[in-house]
Amino acid sequence: MDYISTRDSGHRVSAAQAIVSGLSPDGGLFLPESLPQFSLSEIETMAKTGYAGRAVAVLSRFLTDFSEDELREYVSRAYAPEKFPPKAVAPVVPLDENAHILELFHGPTCAFKDFALQLLPFLLTASLRKTGCDKTVVILVATSGDTGKAALEGFADVPGAKICVFYPDGGTSNIQRLQMTTQAGENVMVFAAEGNFDDAQNGVKRIFTDRAYAEELAGKGYILSSANSINWGRLVPQIAYYFSAYCELLNAGRIKPGDPVNVVVPTGNFGNILAAYFAKHCGLPVGKLVCASNRNNVLTDFITTGTYDRNRGFYVTTSPSMDILISSNLERLLYLLCGRDDKVLRGYMEALAKTGKYTVGPDVLAKLQSEFAAGCADDAATAAAIRDVYRETGYLCDTHTAVAVNVYRDYAAKTGDRTPTVIASTASPFKFANSVLPAAFGRAADGGDFALLAKLAELSGQPAPRALAGLQDKTERFTAKVEPAKMKEAVSGWLGL
Numbered sequence: 001m002d003y004i005s006t007r008d009s010g011h012r013v014s015a016a017q018a019i020v021s022g023l024s025p026d027g028g029l030f031l032p033e034s035l036p037q038f039s040l041s042e043i044e045t046m047a048k049t050g051y052a053g054r055a056v057a058v059l060s061r062f063l064t065d066f067s068e069d070e071l072r073e074y075v076s077r078a079y080a081p082e083k084f085p086p087k088a089v090a091p092v093v094p095l096d097e098n099a100h101i102l103e104l105f106h107g108p109t110c111a112f113k114d115f116a117l118q119l120l121p122f123l124l125t126a127s128l129r130k131t132g133c134d135k136t137v138v139i140l141v142a143t144s145g146d147t148g149k150a151a152l153e154g155f156a157d158v159p160g161a162k163i164c165v166f167y168p169d170g171g172t173s174n175i176q177r178l179q180m181t182t183q184a185g186e187n188v189m190v191f192a193a194e195g196n197f198d199d200a201q202n203g204v205k206r207i208f209t210d211r212a213y214a215e216e217l218a219g220k221g222y223i224l225s226s227a228n229s230i231n232w233g234r235l236v237p238q239i240a241y242y243f244s245a246y247c248e249l250l251n252a253g254r255i256k257p258g259d260p261v262n263v264v265v266p267t268g269n270f271g272n273i274l275a276a277y278f279a280k281h282c283g284l285p286v287g288k289l290v291c292a293s294n295r296n297n298v299l300t301d302f303i304t305t306g307t308y309d310r311n312r313g314f315y316v317t318t319s320p321s322m323d324i325l326i327s328s329n330l331e332r333l334l335y336l337l338c339g340r341d342d343k344v345l346r347g348y349m350e351a352l353a354k355t356g357k358y359t360v361g362p363d364v365l366a367k368l369q370s371e372f373a374a375g376c377a378d379d380a381a382t383a384a385a386i387r388d389v390y391r392e393t394g395y396l397c398d399t400h401t402a403v404a405v406n407v408y409r410d411y412a413a414k415t416g417d418r419t420p421t422v423i424a425s426t427a428s429p430f431k432f433a434n435s436v437l438p439a440a441f442g443r444a445a446d447g448g449d450f451a452l453l454a455k456l457a458e459l460s461g462q463p464a465p466r467a468l469a470g471l472q473d474k475t476e477r478f479t480a481k482v483e484p485a486k487m488k489e490a491v492s493g494w495l496g497l
């Protein structure tokens, strides 16, 4: 199967080439030329296997230049028992009669990003081989909190790879920051970028599309790639866990084969919900896709009105991984909704770059609204959702998941939709103990990060993940700051150019 750039439908590459490049040189994102279809009986067969079997079944239909044996090996290493709990890689926990939490935070860095970023190093190094590239791959990452650590963990000391992460200075939780700044590995670098996530992401995209810089790097034996969800290799492993969630519901007798489920996703860069959209369009019985945002509610407004307008205040919230106003993956959805018309898509993206806004036509808006619902929750509503869910069910959710629960409850109340629902839980509550502790238990968030972790463990009766509690014994290695305009120079300096 070939992959096509959203900004030039004539630009076709193999899966391996798409994974190596990350972003298309024209600035577009790669998409499969068509979507593989899964029948109900194939989904029922998947339900009889474990997580690895489901992941291989999905990946092999998208990554057709990889053999099933290769994929099986990569998947078994990525989701090995020392990284994810073997019987509960992506468990589904009932919240009430209709709602279920898909827990995606049991990997090494306690966030859903591990599903893709434990696998991407295998996919990327194999893709370099398949494309005959003998250069060292330099992975640039912009993060609002979770991707950065997951990417560092995945790529640390991977031969033939170097990784550099930019996080917004002051824009992540302190635990998220420490996860990154204490990262071990000879091939890793972390910078605090001045400004917000959008500034960091724009800076990284500028570097990717700087052809002269790519040539300069090539001359020194380097090639750039991305571990953000602009890279197709980041997105495709996420499609697998929506199939897995459906299988879990079937196995638990919560649904019958063919029953539709709604999916609610807290999202900033639109990658996680887009993975659910792809699962739906590959044949998974999904009804509504509910897009949940925090106070940075540019996506809520877009889905409600058809106008995407990033000209608004940027807020630092208690769900920092979603503090984003330029949602990269929306470009992929728009391309599909406008019938793969690259000219129309380029028009939207040019308007976004020049004016910070665009409005889609009524046909695109109608298609969008037929599949997506949207809502948002500010920090107070998020805290109230954590408190209510904990009091009602004993379930402790993190701030991002709480945004989704709040939006789901609003959606269900407004529409009366009682379809069985999967709510993606994207991070461990312990990553955000400073917000979760006061919300769930009414305790003041004082005493330092690790005292808060310990208190949350004590009051909830759940152990704090070792990967987080262990941070207190680690030394911070990375303290450098950089202006977004100087990110390229920072990369060059780190590479010793």
Ligand SMILES: N[C@@H](CCOP(=O)(O)O)C(=O)O
Binding pocket: 142, 143, 144, 145, 146, 147, 148, 227, 228, 229, 230, 268, 269, 271, 272, 321, 322, 328
């Ligand atoms: N929420 C992300 C922001 C980057 O998104 P990605 O899906 O492109 O990696 C984060 O936690 O960094």
